[in-house]
Every structure is written in C-alpha cells, then in structure tokens.
Amino acid sequence: MQLLRRLTPALRWLVLFSVLMLGREGLARAPDASAAQGVATARPLLLSPQEREWIARNPQVIVASVQYPLYLFKDEQGQWTGLSHDILRRLSRMTGLQFVHQESFSTEHLLGLLESGQADMSSTLAVNDERKGFLDFSHAFGGSGWVFVGLAAGEPVQSLEALSGKVLALPARHALEAAIRRDYPQIQLRAVKTYAEARALVESGEADATIENENGTYQFPAGRLTLGASIEGHWVTDHLAVRKGQPQLLSILNKALEAFPPAELRAIRAKWLSGVVPVQPPSPWQRLIQWACWGGVFAGVFGLLSVVWNRRLNRQVECRLKAEEALNDQLAFEQCLINAMPDPVFVRDLEGRLIQCNKSYEEYLSTRFDRVQGKRLTEVDTLPAATGQLLHAEFMAQLGSRKGRFIERQLTFNNGTRCIYQWTVPFYSANGVLRGVLGGWTAPRGPRQQEPR
Structure with missing residues (x-):
C-alpha cells in the first residue's frame, strides 16, 4: 500500500485504464482459451549439459530454405513466413537457438547446400532413401x-x-x-x-x-x-532434416518437438492449412485502441518497476557505503598497526611476490613499497643476489611444507652481515585456503636457535 501511495495520481489512472482495456481484450479472445491451456500444460524441455553446451557453442543454425507455400515463403515485405517458419520460431523460444534462413531456389540446390555443409538443416524436405544417406530426420509433426x-x-x-x-x-x-x-x-x-x-x-x-x-x-x-x-x-510426413554429423542438434530438436504444446501445434497447422478465410485486419481505430492499451500496460509496469527498483537500489547503495566505510576503517587500522611495529614485517603471495610491508621494512632495506610491490626478492636489488635467492627458495619450500619457521641466523644485507631473529609463517584465507607467507625479523633473542617447526 505504501508503494501505491507513492505513485502519482496520473500513473494510477493510467494503470487502471490499462487493466480495464486488457480485460476487454481478454474477453474478446475467449475462444483462444483452449490453446492457452494447452501451452500451460506443455511438458518442460529438459536438455542435457552436453546439449546446453552445444547450444552455447552454436547459437545460430543455418536453415536451407526454398519457398514452398504454405510451409515456407516470403511475404510482401520480403520476410519469411509460413507453417514451418512459425514452428521454427516456437522452437527458437524453447531452445534459445537462432534459425537463420539461407534462401535456395530449387530442391536440387537446397540439397546441395546440405551436402556441402553450407547449411545445417531444412524444414521442408520429405524423406526418401537417397536423403537418408546424408540427412537425419527429426520426429514427425504432421x-x-x-x-x-x-x-x-x-x-x-x-x-x-x-x-x-x-x-x-x-x-x-x-x-x-x-x-x-x-x-x-x-x-x-x-x-x-x-x-x-x-x-x-x-x-x-x-x-x-x-x-x-x-x-x-x-x-x-x-x-x-x-x-x-x-x-x-x-x-508426406513433416520432419526437420538435419545434416548428418550433428547428433546434438538432432537430439535438441527432437526433445523440443516432444515438448511442443499439442494445442499450439494444432493451432499453427490450422492457421495455415485449414483453408479458413483469414480474419479481417483490425481497423485504424481498433489498432489505436490496442496500441493505447499496450502502451498503458507498459507505462504502468514500468512505473511500478521503477519505484520498486529505485527503492531497492537506494537500500543497496546505503548498505554498500556502510560496508565500504567499515572496510576502509579496518584497513586503515591494520595499516596503522603494522606501520607502528618497530621491526620489519612483510607479506608475500604463493609465488613469493611482495603484497604488503611496513615502514620498518622499507627503512631497513632502504627502499619504498611502490618500488618492490608485486616483485620477488630475486627481482629487486634490496638484498645481495645470493641472499635474495636463498630467502626466496626458503619461502617456496615453506609454502610447500606449510610449517612456520623461527630461527636466529646471520644474513648478508647490502650494508653488511647482521645477526637477526627471523620468523615466517604461512597465512590462510577465511575459508582455509593458503594465500602466502607472513614474516619479519628482529634483534636476536639469545644464543639458542629454534629449529623450524
């Protein structure tokens, strides 16, 4: 109710007018209720993962098409129409395949397109022994x-x-x-x-x-x-003819034909083959009313969706801004905390590339983070080459063993050899996935050395 109160009075009148017009049009189309019921009771189309993957790789299917009234022909505007075209359009909605017509001008030429692989299928070919040699035929549909x-x-x-x-x-x-x-x-x-x-x-x-x-x-x-x-x-049985070597396409078409609503198939065939005089086209005034009706529906639905969508977006933006603010606060705190540590600290990923370090690390190695970010010790000159290779190899071995390492040792830096207490431990993500190694060093604790754990 609160949502409706937010709509402008003009929009509410427009929605009401659209509903009334749709109700009137629905009463006028009451005889089609049986066809709609047939569509509603249609079997679902169940495709295998391999068939769905085939559709994703082959979204377009080339249909060799020759004009063959009333099955397939071009209208006054040059657009394909007919019984077969209506069935292909329905199969396209069911499967997601796009059927693209490649026009042929004779049966012989059409068969040549299929034999040469220039087309994938046809919708107007009858079955005979010769064609079975290079074509597969779908289930019959009339x-x-x-x-x-x-x-x-x-x-x-x-x-x-x-x-x-x-x-x-x-x-x-x-x-x-x-x-x-x-x-x-x-x-x-x-x-x-x-x-x-x-x-x-x-x-x-x-x-x-x-x-x-x-x-x-x-x-x-x-x-x-x-x-x-x-x-x-x-x-003459109506089939879809598929060039051999395309079992997935044939299976998809057969499943779609099996799931084709019977009432709708009968309606399509009756539309083209019953010989009933076509219904007279609506008058300009009737078309204007229909356009106004559908325009009102679209405007009303669009207005309702806009209100709902805007409110939803506003809530999402508010939640995201709060989450971003909390995350920025946490990151700022963590960065302040790590920079406040007097000893060098660093974080490296699974390939030994530097992810993060503190100010003490930069000062100790006389470098800046932006110069060494994303690089291995073997790729920078912050340490002698031998020391860089040694430490990088130890990091890689430690990532393989997933054990912490705490050791007092002597390392050669660019400004000389020093005795340090080095510690490195693997670190994991929240879901337990190994992400890299965290480490640092400080002044030695005493004469004893703790072996790696």
Whole structure:
C-alpha cells in the first residue's frame, strides 16, 4: 500500500485504464482459451549439459530454405513466413537457438547446400532413401498426401500406372523421383528446377502431369489445372532434416518437438492449412485502441518497476557505503598497526611476490613499497643476489611444507652481515585456503636457535 501511495495520481489512472482495456481484450479472445491451456500444460524441455553446451557453442543454425507455400515463403515485405517458419520460431523460444534462413531456389540446390555443409538443416524436405544417406530426420509433426496435377480439360490422373508412356514433370531430386524411376520405368520423367516450372509444362501441354503436396494446391490458376487422385502408399510426413554429423542438434530438436504444446501445434497447422478465410485486419481505430492499451500496460509496469527498483537500489547503495566505510576503517587500522611495529614485517603471495610491508621494512632495506610491490626478492636489488635467492627458495619450500619457521641466523644485507631473529609463517584465507607467507625479523633473542617447526 505504501508503494501505491507513492505513485502519482496520473500513473494510477493510467494503470487502471490499462487493466480495464486488457480485460476487454481478454474477453474478446475467449475462444483462444483452449490453446492457452494447452501451452500451460506443455511438458518442460529438459536438455542435457552436453546439449546446453552445444547450444552455447552454436547459437545460430543455418536453415536451407526454398519457398514452398504454405510451409515456407516470403511475404510482401520480403520476410519469411509460413507453417514451418512459425514452428521454427516456437522452437527458437524453447531452445534459445537462432534459425537463420539461407534462401535456395530449387530442391536440387537446397540439397546441395546440405551436402556441402553450407547449411545445417531444412524444414521442408520429405524423406526418401537417397536423403537418408546424408540427412537425419527429426520426429514427425504432421503430414499430408501427394496428389496428381493435370490439365483441367483432360481426364484427372488416377494412378502412376495411368501415366505409362506419358510425361511426368518433377523438380530435380524430388522425393518420389527415385521410387518412380525404379518402379515405373515406362513413365517419361522430365526434370525441372521448381514446382512452378513443372506446373507450367503441364499448362503448356509439354507434360501430362506433375505431383504436388496437397497442401500447396490452393495456388493453382483457376480453371487451368485440376487435381487427380492421391498417390496410394506415399504419404508426406513433416520432419526437420538435419545434416548428418550433428547428433546434438538432432537430439535438441527432437526433445523440443516432444515438448511442443499439442494445442499450439494444432493451432499453427490450422492457421495455415485449414483453408479458413483469414480474419479481417483490425481497423485504424481498433489498432489505436490496442496500441493505447499496450502502451498503458507498459507505462504502468514500468512505473511500478521503477519505484520498486529505485527503492531497492537506494537500500543497496546505503548498505554498500556502510560496508565500504567499515572496510576502509579496518584497513586503515591494520595499516596503522603494522606501520607502528618497530621491526620489519612483510607479506608475500604463493609465488613469493611482495603484497604488503611496513615502514620498518622499507627503512631497513632502504627502499619504498611502490618500488618492490608485486616483485620477488630475486627481482629487486634490496638484498645481495645470493641472499635474495636463498630467502626466496626458503619461502617456496615453506609454502610447500606449510610449517612456520623461527630461527636466529646471520644474513648478508647490502650494508653488511647482521645477526637477526627471523620468523615466517604461512597465512590462510577465511575459508582455509593458503594465500602466502607472513614474516619479519628482529634483534636476536639469545644464543639458542629454534629449529623450524
């Protein structure tokens, strides 16, 4: 309630208006409730770690695409659309893959793109034995039949036997071409590039018939061509064809198709294949109302999120400033404490590089911290080379053994040899991870020497 009181009156009215408009639009779309319920009950998409890693390495999948209404074609704006495109868009939302169309202009060219590795998959290919040699096919998600197409003035073709001694026009490497050549050698096959060219040969009388997917027959010129019988024993099953050598991609697509909401799949197929007259586009006034509705929703949500987000950021900033202030106080205290120690003290990391030292260390070795920070004893001239190598080797051995070392010894410095009491101990992080070595030296305590522990 406190959050709502902070909103301006205009924003509250805008939110109320948006809710009312959404409620009105929701009532108008009540018939879609069954589809929404189907989406809600869809099975989750469970991908293996290897499949998720494959998606991360291969975010884009090249789809060899030929225009094949109503499955896949370009609209007036040059954008891909159709049944297959809608399914690919839904699979993209489910998997995170981006399907990029690479346009082809014939079935033969499309197959060539897949064979040469220039494309990863296709969404409009039917299955046959030749294609199984270099393609893997996903689970089916629909299908239709093959039908004969002939001249409207002639007798409709009823069977392949009826075409004995006649010309059958087919796009090169058609899904049925190999089977027809094998089982019906008496048919004269005429290879062309596209289905449109095959229909043109039938219209001109140069071919007696062609074969089409029954879902594409809506585009025939009125009165010029006619449909014959369906080809018995041959059914066009809708698959996604994947170039061999990509088992992860095939598995991802199969899992996504299994998890595809059935109601949504039926809705997509009905949208393109049911033959229902398309709904009339909304009027300019209706579009204006819709835009105002969605604009109000976005503005209201944005306003609410802005208030919540700003309050959250303010709390985080306050907490961070307090934490930084406490940390700075602690660091200042620690630095003051270590500088107040009369004896040299130093801290080195796991590779012997200097992390920190006090003023006594700088004065004893006649140097400054900024000159030796991050360097090993073997890399600076604060000690004779032999002494630097000796101490560095001892530090590395001590890090390996993880034991403290307390010893009275003589060391050669740049200004002469001195007797000192040296101490070095490994130090650890808060979670017990070895981080380096802490040490220093002072005047000798007495004649006895304490061996390393």
